[in-house]
Amino acid sequence: MKDSASSDASPRPIVHLVDDDEAVLDSMALLLDSVGIDNCVYPNAIEFLSAFDNADFNHNLGCIVLDIRMPIMSGIECQHKLKERKCLLPLIFVTGHGDIPLAVQAMKNGALEFIQKPFREQVLIEAVQQALTTSKLNHHKMINIELTQQRLAMLTTREKQVLAAIVDGKVNKVIANEIHLSQRTVEIHRARVMDKMAASSLAHLIKMVLDAKKSTQI
Missing domain, CATH: 3.40.50.2300 (Response regulator)
Structure with missing residues (x-):
């Protein structure tokens, strides 16, 4: 005691x-x-x-x-x-x-x-x-969220735009039209986001981002 x-x-x-x-x-x-x-x-x-x-x-x-x-x-x-x-x-x-x-x-x-x-x-x-x-x-979840937030901070402004659109469920063609980029450029940004976020899949990426976003609203 x-x-x-x-x-x-x-x-x-x-x-x-x-x-x-x-x-x-x-x-x-x-x-x-x-x-x-x-x-x-x-x-x-x-x-x-x-x-x-x-x-x-x-x-x-x-x-x-x-x-x-x-x-x-x-x-x-x-x-x-x-x-x-x-x-x-x-x-x-x-x-x-x-x-x-x-x-x-x-x-x-x-x-x-x-x-x-x-x-x-x-x-x-x-x-x-x-x-x-x-x-x-x-505790494990908190550590993962903090790591996600650190990785999010490393993204460029354009990568954050692409990520926000991905989380909203938009496909590459739609994202390209909305932010005035070629579809190929969006694909490159998307691949970089996946790499920087250490996401194993699209579902994993979205879950990480939503968990981090939810934690800031508690």
Whole structure:
């Protein structure tokens, strides 16, 4: 278990535990320690958000286990703040029996899972393991998107024009007419785009560009 003041970067996934109940917080931390899962503890949502703002959590593997009812700032409010910050870490809510409607709403807003108190140890472990698997997938996707954005920045203005038309589903002849080039020139630009973007196929190229475009709109 690490305290919330720790800022050491770690290549291992970190589970961020946020709960105002010290006993519950310690219990969850000890449980994760017992199965070799690194974790940091935070006694409230404000302290966690402060840590999030001062560290690049999105570039590290991990997840967040967040109590839904806390003083000062609730788990739901914290989720909204994290969404504003474009948080990529999967979120697990810990709820009481009467909080199920809130938990369902939280899942509609992007939470991965919720578990009810009191919960069995194995339920928490399995939820965290699932969240860490999701984190790995998200992290891999983020790296690919960043690489795509770097490659897009290397394209010339004309190549970007041709690429935009390709993504719109236009064939070479139509592209040539629209940007006043010969069809052969468009074919050359298209081949250069495929090469610079390291695209294995037209479908691969379009998917990369759409994923990168979507990421800027989240």
